[in-house]
Amino acid sequence: MQNALFSFLIGFLASVILAPFIIKAVLKVKGTQPILGYVEAHMNKSGTPTMGGLIFLFGSIVCFLSFINSNLKLAAICIACLLGYGVLGFLDDFIKVKFKHNEGLKPYQKIIGQVGISVLVSVFIYLSPLVGSEIILPFSDVIINIGAGIIPFAIFIFLAVTNAVNLTDGLDGLAGSVSFVFFVGFMFILNSYILNLESMGENPLLISELKSVLTLTGGVAGAVLAFLCFNSHPAKVFMGDTGSLALGGFIAAICCLTKMYLFIPLLGFMFVLSTVSVIMQVLYYKATKKRIFLMAPLHHHFEKKGCYETKIVAIYIIITIILCVLTCVFNI
Numbered sequence: 001m002q003n004a005l006f007s008f009l010i011g012f013l014a015s016v017i018l019a020p021f022i023i024k025a026v027l028k029v030k031g032t033q034p035i036l037g038y039v040e041a042h043m044n045k046s047g048t049p050t051m052g053g054l055i056f057l058f059g060s061i062v063c064f065l066s067f068i069n070s071n072l073k074l075a076a077i078c079i080a081c082l083l084g085y086g087v088l089g090f091l092d093d094f095i096k097v098k099f100k101h102n103e104g105l106k107p108y109q110k111i112i113g114q115v116g117i118s119v120l121v122s123v124f125i126y127l128s129p130l131v132g133s134e135i136i137l138p139f140s141d142v143i144i145n146i147g148a149g150i151i152p153f154a155i156f157i158f159l160a161v162t163n164a165v166n167l168t169d170g171l172d173g174l175a176g177s178v179s180f181v182f183f184v185g186f187m188f189i190l191n192s193y194i195l196n197l198e199s200m201g202e203n204p205l206l207i208s209e210l211k212s213v214l215t216l217t218g219g220v221a222g223a224v225l226a227f228l229c230f231n232s233h234p235a236k237v238f239m240g241d242t243g244s245l246a247l248g249g250f251i252a253a254i255c256c257l258t259k260m261y262l263f264i265p266l267l268g269f270m271f272v273l274s275t276v277s278v279i280m281q282v283l284y285y286k287a288t289k290k291r292i293f294l295m296a297p298l299h300h301h302f303e304k305k306g307c308y309e310t311k312i313v314a315i316y317i318i319i320t321i322i323l324c325v326l327t328c329v330f331n332i
Contacts, residue, residue, distance in 0.1 A: 001191050003067065003211070004218030010066050011222030015059030019230050022054050023237050031097040048235060051093045053243020055230070056223035057086045063219025067212070071205065074130060075212035078253040081121060082220065085162055085249030088113040089241030104241065111159075117249065118158035122151045125256055130206050136193075136259045138266060139330050143259070154256050161255075161264060162248030164271035167278055167297045169244040172233035174299060174313050176224055178270050178320050179247045183221035185267045185324030189331055190214050190258055210258060217254055233310050266327045270316045273298055 026032075026049040064079045092104035105113075125131045126148060133150040134143050146153065169175035194210050197203075224247070230236045239247075255264050265272050274297040281296035294304035302312045 001187070001214070003215045004187055004191070007063050007067060007215045007219035008222035011056075011059050011063040011219035012226045013222075014062035015055050015223040015226030016229065018058050018062075019055045019226065019237075022058070023049055023052070023230065026051050026054075026237070029097075031093070048238055050097065050238045050240040051090060051242045052227060052231060052237035053086060053089065053239040053241075053246050055237070056220065056227045056239075056243065057083065057246055059223030059226060060216075060220045063223065064216060066219075067215055069212070071208035072212050073128075074209045074257045075216045077121060077124065077257060078213060078216055078250060081117065081158075081253035082246050082250040084117045085114070086242055086246030088117075089243065089245035092245075093240040093242050114159055114162055114245075115155065118155045118252075119151075121158065121253065121256070122154035125154055126151050130209055131257055131259065134259050135261050136263075138262050138327065153261070157256055157261055157264065158249065158252040160275070161252040161268070161271065162245050164268070164275040165248035165251065166241060166244040168271050168274040168299070169239060170297060170299055171303075171309050171313055172235040173228055173231050174316060175244055175247065176228045176231055176239060177313060177317050178268070179251065180221055180224045180228065181317060181320040181324055182251060182267045183217055183224070185320075185328060186254065186260075186263070187214060187217055187221070188324075188328045189260070189263060189267075190217070190254075192328075192331070193258070193260075213254055213258060220250060233313070263327065267320070267324050269323050270320055277301070 031051050032047045095104040133145050133147050136143050197207050277298035278296045284292050293301035299312050
């Protein structure tokens with residue numbers, strides 16, 4: 001955990017230093033966020049620079065390069081997912097700002113990119129002796145093996161998480177702050193798992209690889225916290241799909257590569273809630289031509305009900321903290 005804390009500081013400082021230059025560069029190329037016409041409450045945010053996810057992407061790279069060692073295979077896959085999904089999101093954002101509308105890549109183009117990355121990682125997981133087909137069940141010592149079924153399951157996780165984080169990115173600081181709390185909770189759970197493996201004298205190579213993932217997660221958490229210094233209300237920069245897809249890809253990667261798939265809905269319940277609210281809204285509207293929520297995802301419903309943006313973000317953070325603490329207490 002000490003290396004993870006050191007990595008946290010590196011990620012934070014690197015991102016804080018890089019942020020003003022990145023924001024200036026985005027403004028120079030007129031990379032400002034078009035606002036959807038039906039989100040009236042956000043019209044005053046038009047012109048805010050986007051693609052701010054580059055801040056924690058570059059900070060995370062600096063962090064990764066600062067602790068290179070011989071046992072970085074799993075961590076390298078994680079950072080590759082962060083960057084791979086980040087590049088996909090960057091292309092989407094770039095098209096939006098270039099043509100000055102809020103529709104970037106076509107839906108099928110996004111899906112092809114997301115599926116492509118997830119398939120590569122899922123096959124690696126299945127073939128890797130360090131990961132394999134095992135899934136850790138929360139709150140127990142039980143580990144189940146689902147064989148080749150891990151490939152479609154991991155693909156589903158990647159698609160679900162990346163889109164869930166993307167849907168949650170709708171208010172200043174919302175997706176970033178929930179992700180930050182997620183990372184902190186995950187670090188405590190992974191650290192506990194590593195200590196348990198050490199006490200049982202398990203494979204030293206696996207332990208070393210997991211420690212690298214822990215260290216990298218600390219760095220990304222620090223980079224995201226630095227980004228929040230510029231993204232909290234009123235936001236000076238938006239993360240854009242560059243950031244939301246990158247965060248979703250990284251969350252999926254660290255959980256899949258450590259066999260902790262089933263911890264995602266516990267630590268990331270608010271991401272799940274955003275996705276479920278959209279699914280419910282769409283299905284109900286198609287069946288009845290009526291809406292359950294004033295607007296989906298759920299955080300926009302609360303906005304329509306008159307809740308302040310900062311209050312909604314605070315509630316999301318508090319709920320995520322509570323769930324992370326409970327998960328850690330009952331799992332460690």
